[in-house]
Amino acid sequence: MRERPQSVGVLILAAGKGIRMRSDKPKVLQPLLEEPVLYYPLKAASEAGMRNIAVLAGYRGELVEEYVKRDWPGTEVIWQRDQLGTGHAVKSAQGWWKRYDNLLVLSGDVPLVRHETLLSLRDEHIASSSACALMSFIADDPAGYGRLVRLADGGVRIVEQSDATEEELLIQEINAGVYLFNTAALSGVIDKLTNDNELGEYYLTDTVQLIDDTEGDIRVVFCGDPEELVGVNTPNDLARASAVLRKRILNSHMENGLKCMDPSTTWIGPRARIAPDVIFEPGVQLWGKSSIGNGCKVGAWSTLRDVSMGEGARVYGPSVISDSEIGGNTEIGPFAFLRMGVKMETGARVGRFVEVKNSTLGEGVKALHLSYLGDSSVGRNTNIGAGTITCNYDGARKNVTSIGDDCFVGSDTMFVAPVKMGDKATTAAGSVITKDIPDGSLGIARERQTNVDGWNERKGIVSGGVKKAGD
Numbered sequence: 001m002r003e004r005p006q007s008v009g010v011l012i013l014a015a016g017k018g019i020r021m022r023s024d025k026p027k028v029l030q031p032l033l034e035e036p037v038l039y040y041p042l043k044a045a046s047e048a049g050m051r052n053i054a055v056l057a058g059y060r061g062e063l064v065e066e067y068v069k070r071d072w073p074g075t076e077v078i079w080q081r082d083q084l085g086t087g088h089a090v091k092s093a094q095g096w097w098k099r100y101d102n103l104l105v106l107s108g109d110v111p112l113v114r115h116e117t118l119l120s121l122r123d124e125h126i127a128s129s130s131a132c133a134l135m136s137f138i139a140d141d142p143a144g145y146g147r148l149v150r151l152a153d154g155g156v157r158i159v160e161q162s163d164a165t166e167e168e169l170l171i172q173e174i175n176a177g178v179y180l181f182n183t184a185a186l187s188g189v190i191d192k193l194t195n196d197n198e199l200g201e202y203y204l205t206d207t208v209q210l211i212d213d214t215e216g217d218i219r220v221v222f223c224g225d226p227e228e229l230v231g232v233n234t235p236n237d238l239a240r241a242s243a244v245l246r247k248r249i250l251n252s253h254m255e256n257g258l259k260c261m262d263p264s265t266t267w268i269g270p271r272a273r274i275a276p277d278v279i280f281e282p283g284v285q286l287w288g289k290s291s292i293g294n295g296c297k298v299g300a301w302s303t304l305r306d307v308s309m310g311e312g313a314r315v316y317g318p319s320v321i322s323d324s325e326i327g328g329n330t331e332i333g334p335f336a337f338l339r340m341g342v343k344m345e346t347g348a349r350v351g352r353f354v355e356v357k358n359s360t361l362g363e364g365v366k367a368l369h370l371s372y373l374g375d376s377s378v379g380r381n382t383n384i385g386a387g388t389i390t391c392n393y394d395g396a397r398k399n400v401t402s403i404g405d406d407c408f409v410g411s412d413t414m415f416v417a418p419v420k421m422g423d424k425a426t427t428a429a430g431s432v433i434t435k436d437i438p439d440g441s442l443g444i445a446r447e448r449q450t451n452v453d454g455w456n457e458r459k460g461i462v463s464g465g466v467k468k469a470g471d
């Protein structure tokens with residue numbers, strides 16, 4: 001008879017304040033490549049195929065809960081109202097985890113752990129039927145971590161920094177804060193934890209010796225890559241983790257085909273997707289849930305956030321684009337700023353010093369110089385002349401400008417919204433358009449020019465200057 005596969009619950013500890021981070025924000029919500037630190041263990045667990053995941057919230061837990069509910073639907077949030085230590089944390093969730101055969105405990109502040117590592121921990125734990133498998137690594141600087149003390153009888157225990165003897169402080173093998181418990185074994189010892197230590201906390205690490213004492217088998221799974229298991233406790237740790245992660249992400253995109261001219265100045269967030277045949281000039285930043293299609297080239301010092309870009313689009317740097325959907329074969333920049341829901345259809349072009357906000361530009365639209373298009377729609381093949389402004393804000397409300405297909409908008413046109421321009425229409429340069437323009441018409445709204453004969457001669461102006469006595 002085949003045995004039933006063992007169930008695994010995953011509990012991510014995220015209730016602590018993180019005093020060493022010196023911030024009002026919970027440590028697990030500090031940004032690491034623009035995603036909360038907590039994003040990473042959640043991602044590793046879900047990439048490992050784990051389905052039963054809970055996050056333990058406590059200090060400013062409403063913020064943690066809001067994040068988890070928004071970005072990780074299906075993940076449980078369990079509360080630890082008072083944060084009395086990691087052992088107390090795990091006990092607070094006992095009502096949830098006792099239904100599983102095994103419990104994977106992750107620390108919300110150990111973000112670089114890979115899903116492959118979690119899988120090998122699980123396999124080793126299940127294959128050896130251990131009561132607890134935990135991960136260790138060798139830290140160059142073990143300060144702040146729990147030391148793994150290997151006992152003469154083959155057993156292990158963990159001693160925290162503040163309780164360690166001089167001799168124990170020299171141990172470089174440390175506890176990574178990643179454990180897989182057999183839940184029956186854990187239930188057998190969790191109530192025996194005391195807070196009889198320097199910090200007066202209930203330590204999860206004490207369960208290791210308690211299990212060992214009750215003849216349970218403890219497995220230490222050693223990880224050869226110390227960068228993978230660093231704990232993020234201080235702003236310095238955060239910066240170091242960011243450097244490791246940044247390289248890891250860049251390398252994986254380059255392995256997949258990205259031609260990155262200068263990896264030392266390029267930043268790519270963990271949620272970005274990039275097709276193989278893409279070129280990044282130096283200084284590109286790509287954040288959020290962005291996706292870049294094949295054949296795109298992103299120019300130097302451009303920042304893109306939550307942007308989807310079709311095939312063959314070209315961004316000249318520097319340009320800044322956020323929350324936008326950019327069609328294929330489009331051209332943007334240099335010095336363009338697109339934000340808050342811009343949609344550019346195939347072949348549209350936005351040029352130098354042009355800002356576009358919450359607007360749709362149809363196929364083949366050109367807006368090449370010095371313009372602001374806000375809350376507008378521009379029909380296909382329309383040309384927007386230099387210096388065109390949609391006056392979308394009347395001081396109280398945002399209003400819409402609608403410009404038709406195949407229009408010619410003369411330079412320096414002001415559209416005082418709400419206003420509509422029909423198809424195949426024209427505006428005269430320098431017009432302030434306050435009334436709708438019908439299809440096929442010219443809208444002209446400016447003073448006629450007057451020429452004053454002999455003006456220069458009367459004023460004594462010569463080649464742009466005024467004639468002086470003796471000249």
Ligand code: UD1
Nearest residue numbers: 013014015016083084085086089108109145146175177231
């Ligand atoms: C912990 C381990 C240490 C290990 C290190 C690895 C203990 C006692 N020590 O130390 O052996 O080397 O991690 O990074 O476990 N948390 C709660 N509730 C609490 C307290 C903490 O949810 O009451 C959470 C924190 O938010 C954090 C995690 O547990 O995500 C670890 O807590 P932290 O205080 O950072 O433990 P360390 O001192 O780093």
Ligand code: CA
Nearest residue numbers: 109231232233
């Ligand atoms: Ca920590």
